[in-house]
Amino acid sequence: xxxxxxxxxxxxxxxxxxxxxxxxxxxxxxxxxxxxxxxxxxxxxxxxxxxxxxxxxxxxxxxxxxxxxxxxxxxxxxxxxxxxxxxxxxxxxxxxxxxxxxxxxxxxxxxxxxxxxxxxxxxxxxxxxxxxxxxxxxxxxxxxx
Amino acid sequence: xxxxxxxxxxxxxxxxxxxxxxxxxxxxxxxxxxxxxxxxxxxxxxxxxxxxxxxxxxxxxxxxxxxxxxxxxxxxxxxxxxxxxxxxxxxxxxxxxxxxxxxxxxxxxxxxxxxxxxxxxxxxxxxxxxxxxxxxxxxxxxxxxxxxxxxxxxxxxxxxxxxxxxxxxxxxxxxxxxxxxxxxxxxxxxxxxxxxxxxxxxxxxxxxxxxxxxxxxxxxxxxxxxxxxxxxxxxxxxxxxxxxxxxxxxxxxxxxxxxxxxxxxxxxxxxxxxxxxxxxxxxxxxxxxxxxxxxxxxxxxxxxxxxxxxxxxxxxxxxxxxxxxxxxxxxxxxxxxxxxxxxxxxxxxxxxxx
Numbered sequence: 001x002x003x004x005x006x007x008x009x010x011x012x013x014x015x016x017x018x019x020x021x022x023x024x025x026x027x028x029x030x031x032x033x034x035x036x037x038x039x040x041x042x043x044x045x046x047x048x049x050x051x052x053x054x055x056x057x058x059x060x061x062x063x064x065x066x067x068x069x070x071x072x073x074x075x076x077x078x079x080x081x082x083x084x085x086x087x088x089x090x091x092x093x094x095x096x097x098x099x100x101x102x103x104x105x106x107x108x109x110x111x112x113x114x115x116x117x118x119x120x121x122x123x124x125x126x127x128x129x130x131x132x133x134x135x136x137x138x139x140x141x142x143x144x145x
Numbered sequence: 146x147x148x149x150x151x152x153x154x155x156x157x158x159x160x161x162x163x164x165x166x167x168x169x170x171x172x173x174x175x176x177x178x179x180x181x182x183x184x185x186x187x188x189x190x191x192x193x194x195x196x197x198x199x200x201x202x203x204x205x206x207x208x209x210x211x212x213x214x215x216x217x218x219x220x221x222x223x224x225x226x227x228x229x230x231x232x233x234x235x236x237x238x239x240x241x242x243x244x245x246x247x248x249x250x251x252x253x254x255x256x257x258x259x260x261x262x263x264x265x266x267x268x269x270x271x272x273x274x275x276x277x278x279x280x281x282x283x284x285x286x287x288x289x290x291x292x293x294x295x296x297x298x299x300x301x302x303x304x305x306x307x308x309x310x311x312x313x314x315x316x317x318x319x320x321x322x323x324x325x326x327x328x329x330x331x332x333x334x335x336x337x338x339x340x341x342x343x344x345x346x347x348x349x350x351x352x353x354x355x356x357x358x359x360x361x362x363x364x365x366x367x368x369x370x371x372x373x374x375x376x377x378x379x380x381x382x383x384x385x386x387x388x389x390x391x392x393x394x395x396x397x398x399x400x401x402x403x404x405x406x407x408x409x410x411x412x413x414x415x416x417x418x419x420x421x422x423x424x425x426x427x428x429x430x431x432x433x434x435x436x437x438x439x440x441x442x443x444x445x446x447x448x449x450x451x452x453x454x455x456x457x458x459x460x461x462x463x464x465x466x467x468x469x470x471x472x473x474x475x476x477x478x479x480x481x482x483x484x485x486x487x488x489x490x491x492x493x494x495x496x497x498x499x
Binding site for chain 2: 070096110
């Protein structure tokens with residue numbers, strides 16, 4: 001009797017845990033999609049995986065309506081996977097933009113370095129000319145008119 | 146559609162189950178992702194696991210819908226692997242660009258510092274060339290009429306005063322500057338000559354004295370190890386609305402209406418103290434305080450000392466200040482112009498830059 005109750009509790013726990021996991025996949029996908037769709041740029045960027053995620057959500061809904069909970073759960077998982085693809089696509093795009101900005105800044109800094117080097121070389125050449133002129137003026141008869 | 150018909154035909158004609166068409170897509174997705182997996186091994190492992198589940202469920206038979214859903218999820222997981230790899234590549238690219246930017250920035254700062262040093266050296270060399278030319282070929286003024294000699298005498302006094310201020314600045318930069326003692330002795334002799342108001346003005350001697358003192362100051366600066374934050378000082382003085390300018394001695398702040406009698410006028414005191422506050426953050430720079438008069442007021446240096454005291458009250462170091470009474474010897478407008486000569490009354494606070 002005692003054992004039977006324990007089994008029942010275990011089954012109830014497993015069922016609630018499974019339900020929780022399904023609900024979790026479903027709500028995670030819904031949340032993820034909503035988050036991306038808030039931003040027009042992200043929405044446009046991730047249109048394809050978001051469409052696939054929504055199609056999978058629709059399938060899950062239909063399966064659940066016919067009482068096919070097991071397959072609905074798999075379809076929820078599929079929707080979540082496409083949502084993750086969309087999220088990662090947005091992340092990759094952001095990182096690529098940041099990398100591009102960093103490359104542009106590095107390139108600009110490189111150009112500044114070259115300009116500064118050219119200015120320095122010009123100044124050093126001018127100093128050399130002045131040094132030579134000074135030596136000439138300071139020599140015994142160099143500066144004589 | 147044709148694929149599905151073919152699949153049904155093969156299934157009907159053979160005893161063993163043919164491969165689920167979607168599994169071929171999974172394999173293609175796997176092949177296309179293999180290389181990306183190096184950058185995203187965990188994502189690839191998860192995709193492979195899903196692929197395994199699709200195959201397993203299909204092989205077990207009976208639930209093609211579950212097998213299809215697993216296969217579709219595996220395809221999505223391979224797509225995710227590619228995205229994770231893309232993010233990893235972008236992160237590495239950004240880190241590489243950041244490192245390049247840091248390297249270039251460091252290089253730029255080093256070059257800027259070298260350029261500033263080279264420009265300073267250039268300025269100094271240009272001055273030395275001018276001085277050397279002047280010393281080599283001093284201009285000879287030749288005789289002039291009496292009226293011109295009077296003007297030359299005034300110019301000689303101004304040149305002698307400028308020479309004294311330049312030599313004074315050189316002394317502040319380095320008390321042991323080469324040639325300083327001799328130059329000061331020559332200046333004393335020149336001043337004596339000028340006091341006697343000679344008929345022929347010693348204009349060439351005065352010009353030479355100025356050149357000599359400028360040369361000594363330039364040499365003293367070359368030997369000095371003190372660092373100059375002149376640009377910073379200039380900005381700070383400008384920010385304090387003290388209208389600084391530069392001359393051969395360094396950075397000059399000129400103030401007017403400073404005195405009431407021999408004491409500092411109440412209105413000028415805050416300005417002088419503000420100047421002292423700026424000076425306090427450049428404590429190593431020597432300061433020359435020069436009092437110029439519009440009309441002769443005697444040689445007492447009481448007013449120059451009063452200015453120095455106001456600067457010290459603001460925070461300047463007393464031992465870095467050298468008061469000088471220039472009197473009427475270095476006017477900026479004609480002292481005979483009664484309307485404007487008051488402009489000659491001024492105080493110059495000179496931060497002598499090393």
